[in-house]
Amino acid sequence: KPVKELTENQAATEAADLRPQLIAWGRAYYDADAPSVEDDVYDRVYARLVALETAFPNIVTPESPTQHVGGTTRGDLPKVNHDIPMLSLGDVFSIDELKEFDARLRENVDEADRDFDYNCELKIDGLAINLHYENGKFVQGSTRGNGRIGEDITANLETLPSIPKVLTRPLTIDVRGECYMPKQAFLDLNERREAEGKSPFANPRNAAAGSLRQLDVAVTRDRKLATFMYNIADYDPLDTRTQSGLLDELAELGFSTNPTYQVAHDMDDVQAYIDTYTGKRSDLAYGIDGIVIKANPLPLQRELGATVKVPRWAIAYKFPPEEVQTVVRDIEWT
Numbered sequence: 001k002p003v004k005e006l007t008e009n010q011a012a013t014e015a016a017d018l019r020p021q022l023i024a025w026g027r028a029y030y031d032a033d034a035p036s037v038e039d040d041v042y043d044r045v046y047a048r049l050v051a052l053e054t055a056f057p058n059i060v061t062p063e064s065p066t067q068h069v070g071g072t073t074r075g076d077l078p079k080v081n082h083d084i085p086m087l088s089l090g091d092v093f094s095i096d097e098l099k100e101f102d103a104r105l106r107e108n109v110d111e112a113d114r115d116f117d118y119n120c121e122l123k124i125d126g127l128a129i130n131l132h133y134e135n136g137k138f139v140q141g142s143t144r145g146n147g148r149i150g151e152d153i154t155a156n157l158e159t160l161p162s163i164p165k166v167l168t169r170p171l172t173i174d175v176r177g178e179c180y181m182p183k184q185a186f187l188d189l190n191e192r193r194e195a196e197g198k199s200p201f202a203n204p205r206n207a208a209a210g211s212l213r214q215l216d217v218a219v220t221r222d223r224k225l226a227t228f229m230y231n232i233a234d235y236d237p238l239d240t241r242t243q244s245g246l247l248d249e250l251a252e253l254g255f256s257t258n259p260t261y262q263v264a265h266d267m268d269d270v271q272a273y274i275d276t277y278t279g280k281r282s283d284l285a286y287g288i289d290g291i292v293i294k295a296n297p298l299p300l301q302r303e304l305g306a307t308v309k310v311p312r313w314a315i316a317y318k319f320p321p322e323e324v325q326t327v328v329r330d331i332e333w334t
């Protein structure tokens with residue numbers, strides 16, 4: 001039933017049913033790198049809980065998954081504190097919802113800044129990482145974890161050719177992005193695992209997570225992991241003042257960035273970008289599960305800030321999950 005037709009009691013009851021399910025699913029997703037449900041099922045149930053709690057704020061409980069950035073860390077790897085939290089993203093599942101996001105966001109921006117551009121980026125289906133540099137030298141790498149505390153995977157990340165050891169400028173910065181396993185590397189790995197009598201990874205994201213969160217660095221080294229970096233914890237040390245310019249500057253510093261980003265002046269441009277990459281999705285060498293649109297001016301991002309777990313200035317438009325079938329279809333079953 002639509003949320004607005006519910007009484008607060010009905011909403012509270014439905015929300016109380018959804019929370020334990022999401023918590024159980026969330027734990028499987030983050031701790032075992034083996035989700036027990038497809039992402040889109042988790043995302044839809046989570047979106048329903050958010051809708052119920054948004055309509056009836058009194059029903060929110062402290063342990064509700066909406067009050068915590070998903071994910072806990074794994075016992076054996078050392079912990080790393082993220083001074084500036086690593087956020088996740090709000091999700092929408094239709095162009096209409098995307099347009100609602102755009103309209104609401106522009107209402108919350110001062111008249112003078114209201115006609116800002118978006119930057120459109122592919123949503124890489126990998127594992128979010130943080131790379132810490134001191135005076136331009138790579139000193140620590142970590143997973144997002146629950147957003148505030150992640151795991152130290154420095155030694156693992158040092159084996160990735162795409163991660164610069166030394167930057168082109170002696171900056172002290174925290175750069176964030178996605179570590180992913182290319183589709184072909186995923187298929188080859190699963191064929192090898194089946195030949196060795198091991199269980200295959202369900203999808204490239206689980207394979208990347210399982211390959212990265214390793215105590216044995218040699219395992220990571222031969223897994224052909226790659227990265228696309230897309231964010232910085234504090235942009236003051238850089239020259240650029242836009243998201244699109246940030247991606248250019250990260251590339252100049254030596255990072256691997258995804259070249260498909262595009263500035264959009266309005267939602268028609270965003271729709272065109274979504275249509276283009278919905279068509280190209282199965283041809284890409286890496287998995288994507290949607291599109292991310294972000295307010296392009298960095299000062300506006302800072303001004304809008306974030307809620308407990310997601311930025312107000314960005315949203316993820318999620319594709320329906322056809323990717324998994326494509327990858328499975330390509331595997332030789334003979």
Ligand SMILES: NC(=O)c1c(N)nc(OC2CCCC2)nc1O[C@@H]1CCC[C@@H]1O
Nearest residue numbers: 087088089121122123124128230231292
């Ligand atoms: N997966 C991605 O390709 C991606 C992206 N292109 N851009 C962002 O922007 C961040 C910046 C602040 C909050 C979201 N996040 C991404 O993925 C996030 C990381 C953690 C959860 C999402 O997967």
